[in-house]
Amino acid sequence: MSNETTSAILSFAEKHHDFNIEDLSESLCKSMxxxxxxxxxxxFKLVNSNVLIRTGRGMYAKVTKPIFSPQPADDIIEVFNLLQSNFPFAKFCIYQGEIISPLQHHLSSNRIIYVETERDSAETIFDFLKGEGRPVFLRPGKDIVYRYVDMDSRTIFVKNLVSEAPLQEVSGIPMPTLEKLMVDILRDSDFFYLQGSESEHIIENAFRMYSVNRSRLFRYSNRRKVKDELLSILNNLNLQ
Known part of the structure; x- marks a missing residue:
């Protein structure tokens, strides 16, 4: 990426809270x-690097809100290191349920450890953790969670990691981005207790509190087949 062009775009963004490509192009064409x-x-590159965000159709702004980057709990690091040492070639996303709490309207307890891995590895990972004496469920649905899971315990859910899911590394641990978390809450049956009006509050709070990469959000929501639902929510919240 040209440093001169990047500097010119960011300089323009500093002076304009929201801007579109037409105004940007008109300004830059005068000098380059x-x-x-x-x-x-x-x-596109600046958006993907979280330097700019898309604020609407064809609209951009400089990132001023913090990036969602929750710290992994000690037992998350422990579980990751255990899995990494025994399955060095597997891909993981691991996080604690508490990272959802700041986004919620009606606070509900969730101390679940989420371990996501490729579909072909999930059952092997489940068997390994079970053999280690860990309380663990494999791809639990709504009925299993409702009947048998204590959400206030450090139970482990082993789930499928969707290919090309947007992840971030925090303190060496692969964790979900904000965009992934929002979409998964809409889509996954084990998050049934957050779906409906609460998921709308979560999405509203996510946009209010943090920088949201719309390109990443829409791409992943389309992959998980909830893009239309997400767009409807954003429209109702005037976040389009």
Missing amino acids: DINRSSLLWHL
């Missing part, structure tokens, strides 16, 4: 030779 496709490519 750059076409629309090149400009779009630079904007």
Whole structure:
């Protein structure tokens, strides 16, 4: 990426709270030779790097809110290190249920440890953790969670990790991005207690409190087949 073009875009973003590509192009073309496709490519890279965010259709702004980056609890690090040492080639996403709490409207207890891995590895990981004496469920649905799970205990849920799911590394631990968490709450049956009006509050709070990468959010929601539902929620919340 050209440093000169990047600097020019960020300088423009500093002076304009929200801007579209037409205004940006008109401004930059006065001082440099750059076409629309090149400009779009630079904007795409800046959005993916969390330097800019999309605030609407064709609209951009500089990131001013913090990035959602919850710290893994000690027992999350312990579980990850255990799995990493025994399954060094498996891919994981691991996090504690408490990271959802700051986004909630009606606070509910959730101390579950979520271990996500590739579909082909999930049953092997489940058997291993069970053999280690850990309280663990494999891909639990609504009925299993409702009947048999104490959400206030450090029970482990082993789930499928969706390919190309947006992850972030925090203190060496692969954890979900905010965009992944919002979509999974809408889609996964074990999050049934958060779905409906509470999921709308979670999404509203996520946008209010943190920087949201809309491109990442829409791409993942489309992959998980909840994009239409998400767009409807954003429209109702005037976040489109």
